[in-house]
Amino acid sequence: MQPATPLPNSLIVTAAALLLPLLAFGVIMLATRSRHRLSAAISIGAAGLSLLAAVYLLVQHWQMQAPLIFQAVWMVSGQMTIPIGIMLDPISLSMFAVVATISFLVQVYSLGYMAGDPGFGRYYGCMSLFAWAMLTLTVSSSLLQIYIFWELVGLASYLLIGFWFDKFSASEAGKKAFVMTRTGDVAFLLGLVLLWLQLGTLDIPVLTDPAAVGAQLSPGMITLTALLIFGGIVGKSAQFPLLTWLPDAMEGPTPVSALLHSATMVAAGVYLFSRLFGFFSLSPTAMAVCLAIGTISMLLASTMAMVARDIKQVWAYSTISQLGFMLMGLGAGSLFAGAFHLITHAGFKALLFLCAGVFIHHCGTNDMFEIGRQGGRRLKSAVVCTIIGAGALSGLPPLSGFFSKEMILGHLLDSGHPVAFLAAAVGAFLTTYYSFRLIFIILFPRDAGDAPPAESHDGHHHAGGEYSMTTVLWCLAGVTVVLGFFQTPLHDFLARTDTGVQAATPAHHSWLPVAACLLAAVAILQAWFEYGRKKARQIGWVEQIPFLADLFGNRWYLDRLYRYLLDTLVYRGVSRLFTANDRRVIDGALDGLGRSTIGLGRVIDWVHGGMIQYRLMIMVAAVIGLILFIGWGG
Amino acid sequence: MIVPLNHILLLSGLLFSLGMFCTLARRNLIMMLLGIEIMLNAAAVGFVGASLHWQQMEGQAIVIFILAVAATEVSIGLAAILVVYRRTDSVDPDMDAALWEKGGSR
Numbered sequence: 001m002q003p004a005t006p007l008p009n010s011l012i013v014t015a016a017a018l019l020l021p022l023l024a025f026g027v028i029m030l031a032t033r034s035r036h037r038l039s040a041a042i043s044i045g046a047a048g049l050s051l052l053a054a055v056y057l058l059v060q061h062w063q064m065q066a067p068l069i070f071q072a073v074w075m076v077s078g079q080m081t082i083p084i085g086i087m088l089d090p091i092s093l094s095m096f097a098v099v100a101t102i103s104f105l106v107q108v109y110s111l112g113y114m115a116g117d118p119g120f121g122r123y124y125g126c127m128s129l130f131a132w133a134m135l136t137l138t139v140s141s142s143l144l145q146i147y148i149f150w151e152l153v154g155l156a157s158y159l160l161i162g163f164w165f166d167k168f169s170a171s172e173a174g175k176k177a178f179v180m181t182r183t184g185d186v187a188f189l190l191g192l193v194l195l196w197l198q199l200g201t202l203d204i205p206v207l208t209d210p211a212a213v214g215a216q217l218s219p220g221m222i223t224l225t226a227l228l229i230f231g232g233i234v235g236k237s238a239q240f241p242l243l244t245w246l247p248d249a250m251e252g253p254t255p256v257s258a259l260l261h262s263a264t265m266v267a268a269g270v271y272l273f274s275r276l277f278g279f280f281s282l283s284p285t286a287m288a289v290c291l292a293i294g295t296i297s298m299l300l301a302s303t304m305a306m307v308a309r310d311i312k313q314v315w316a317y318s319t320i321s322q323l324g325f326m327l328m329g330l331g332a333g334s335l336f337a338g339a340f341h342l343i344t345h346a347g348f349k350a351l352l353f354l355c356a357g358v359f360i361h362h363c364g365t366n367d368m369f370e371i372g373r374q375g376g377r378r379l380k381s382a383v384v385c386t387i388i389g390a391g392a393l394s395g396l397p398p399l400s401g402f403f404s405k406e407m408i409l410g411h412l413l414d415s416g417h418p419v420a421f422l423a424a425a426v427g428a429f430l431t432t433y434y435s436f437r438l439i440f441i442i443l444f445p446r447d448a449g450d451a452p453p454a455e456s457h458d459g460h461h462h463a464g465g466e467y468s469m470t471t472v473l474w475c476l477a478g479v480t481v482v483l484g485f486f487q488t489p490l491h492d493f494l495a496r497t498d499t500g501v502q503a504a505t506p507a508h509h510s511w512l513p514v515a516a517c518l519l520a521a522v523a524i525l526q527a528w529f530e531y532g533r534k535k536a537r538q539i540g541w542v543e544q545i546p547f548l549a550d551l552f553g554n555r556w557y558l559d560r561l562y563r564y565l566l567d568t569l570v571y572r573g574v575s576r577l578f579t580a581n582d583r584r585v586i587d588g589a590l591d592g593l594g595r596s597t598i599g600l601g602r603v604i605d606w607v608h609g610g611m612i613q614y615r616l617m618i619m620v621a622a623v624i625g626l627i628l629f630i631g632w633g634g
Numbered sequence: 635m636i637v638p639l640n641h642i643l644l645l646s647g648l649l650f651s652l653g654m655f656c657t658l659a660r661r662n663l664i665m666m667l668l669g670i671e672i673m674l675n676a677a678a679v680g681f682v683g684a685s686l687h688w689q690q691m692e693g694q695a696i697v698i699f700i701l702a703v704a705a706t707e708v709s710i711g712l713a714a715i716l717v718v719y720r721r722t723d724s725v726d727p728d729m730d731a732a733l734w735e736k737g738g739s740r
Contacts, residue, residue: 612727613658613666620654 010057011070014086014139017053017100020046021132028125036120040111043124047104047131054100058093062493069141069205080200087141087204090494091339095138095271098346101479102263103131105472106350110255112469113357123163123253130156134264138271143192143202146275150188150236150268154181157265161252173251180245184235191228194221208278219283226279226286229272230293237269237323240297244559246320247304250312250366254357257312261319262350270326270342277335287331294327295423300556302430306437307543307552311356311368314438318393319349321427328424329408332415336494341404343490344483348392348401351385351476358382358469359442368438372445383443385473390439392480394432394520397513400483406513407487413512425519432523440531642683649676663718663725667711674704 024046028039061068071085107127114123133152140146155178162174196202198217206212213222233239238246246266250257260266273280273290280286298321305317322345330338359382360366363374377383392401405428412421543549554560649672656669678697685693719725 617658620658 010060010068010088011086013053013056014088017050017057017096018086018132018136018139020049021128021135025125025128025132028121028128033121033125039121039124040107043128044104044107044111046128047100047107050131050135051097051100051104054093054097057088058097061088061093064088064090064093067205071141071203082144083142083203084145085141086139088139091271091274091335092139094339094343094490094494095267096135098343099131099134099138099263102346102350103127103134103259105475106255106259106354107131108468109258109354109357109472110253112466113255113361114253117253119163123160126156126159126163127259130160130259130264134268137268141204143195143204143207143276146204146272147188147192150232150272151185153265153268154178154185154236157249157256157260160256160260161249163252163256167251170251173245173248177245177249180242181235184232184242186231187228188232188235191225191232194225194228198225204275207276210278210282213279213282222279223283223285226283227289229276230280230286230290233269233273233327234293235269236272237266237327238297238320239269239293239324239327240300241558243297243301243320244555244562247313247316247555250310250316254312254353254360257316258350258353258357261316261353262346266319266323267342267346270323270330270338273327273330274335274339274342277330280330281333287333289331290327291331291417291420294324294331295420295427296324297321298324298328298427299423299430302427302434303548303552304555305434306430307549308434309368310366311359311371311438312353312366314368314434315349315352315356318352318431318434321431322349322393325405325408325424325427328420329411332408332411332417332420334408334411334415336491337404337407337411339494340487340490341401341408344392344400344404344480347476347479347483348389348399351473351480352389352393354469354473354476355382355386355389358473361469368441369445372442375445376442377445381470381473383439385477386442387439388477388480390435393435394523395428395516396520397517398481398484400480402513402516403484403487406516409516410512425516428516429519429523432520433527436524436527437531440527444532637683639683639687643680646676646680646683649673649679652676661726661728663715663727664712666727667708667715670711671704671708674700674707 021043024042027042032038032042067087067089069085069087071083073081074084075082107124110123110127114120117123130153133149133156137146137149137153140149158174158178161177162171164170165174192202195207198221199206199213217225235242246261249260252260280290301317301320301324305314305321308314308317322341326338326341326345329341358379359371359376362379363371363376365371365374368376388399392399395402395405409421409424409428412424551557653669653672653674653676656672657666658669660666660669678700681693681697681700685691685697715725
């Protein structure tokens, strides 16, 4: 694999951007963990330099024609060589920039949010690890390398979700996230092994080259491996049926949720899909499965969000549904629609979570009714930013979400999947509905009169650092507002990605934006009718139907189903077998070993009288016997 | 060669049996060491006889080795016996573990 145009300058910059967070992680964990301000400074400095490097790379390679690949041999074993390298192409560059931006902003925000926490140093160490893993994942040149950093991202998110590990629910949530994503990763690994056996290489440029793959793999094989790899994506991006870990992951600190939901953990799944888009598009079955899974997850998660009371959970469900939306766009055959929505979503979802963090920081509760009652609306900048973010999430013009969402809808319409298009429209409606439900609940609280104003209530939560938090909010809000207008240049940029497939022609449906806006307006009106207006009872139509409320509130009983399966299959089935094996075979063998050792010891004790001459006699007798045997018998 | 090989082997075997008897039967570590020496020399006699019989010098070279080994063995063995005697006031080969322990604690 020769680099297209050798540009060692970019290599140095990229390597520096990758190594700095790792270095920060090492230094913080080894040396400066107990010195909070220094740790934060190191981590933020590393993230800031990475961000600068990312911007430099983006500007430098804005006109790039062919991907830049730098590879070195990492390991040689017999016939196989395992390369490790950096691959810069439009998709990885833009994702690199997104990850660097979001992690930098989130770290700055955390200065305020995490102030005074005893684990402040450890927090920044984990943040650096997270940033390093995700940044390296985005520019990895081979699938194996992606897999390695994929797991590192999982590890970092486990550490951060369970950051307050002395809280039982937090450590449980961390474990759940780890185990559930790992379930998907088993499939991913199997897919990698299969690909390796068939192709002998896992380099992404080879994989996305339809000619090379088509020549060596049968269509069935392509579908199989694509589906296996898709299993990993399902686990990582919290899609159906592995979606229940993400809402529980809210146990972590709010900035962590923001990072996890926008740029790093869950985005890794969708990013991998767009990375391997050329490979997936060789298999129509895999694309159809992707579309179906995306649709199901999107609808399930939106319905769950409609009844949630926890502000972070609402946004968590909406992340699942937006990721499903991206997968729908990708599954419908448009790389740009999915990737663009990934980028815009990273901005506005981080914004929404960080706003939620401000509310939680001030009111000390996650319940949005409670936040409304305690006067959450007095937090002017957080409220305005939430509205901007929710507007983008609902696809209101001129915010960024409008452009990307409309684009996905257009592609779905073009791709000839009317069911998926209708489902997407319903999903968009529900999304707008639950976002504005949340906003109206916070803006127009019932029985708010007796609640004290927020300023006197925030007490010990008010630990300074407000400035850093609001600054970050306004930065992200600005990004959310303007990013949509960069659709055309971004499209030109991303269209140069060498995916091996012809980019689909952009959809042109002049009625579509109007219809989407009308839909959103209806949803907002409904939310207003049920939650906003003076006499509204603040009980949604879903909550008036007990069956649906139960179903949605209990996450479609998915958790119960998993618990039941776990109980019957694992605890009563496999575990019992293992227990029997443990008792009978392993314990039995060890006991037998012990008993026979004791018996043998008795025999030897009898032989071992401590009488040298007796032993000598036996020796002589044995030698004589041996001589006789050899002399006569042999 | 005047003396036939058979006679030398007989002598060697006799010496070996004597040495073995001494080693197995005497209740004294020094005597046992002596018996071992006799057995070694019996083997050396056998080697010399065989070397003369076949007119090859390797056998005599081996005897030199045996002498060296025997000397080493005696020096180490006597030193060991001395230590045993100092610890237990006894040179009885069948001494009890308990006796050894008692002597060791002194």
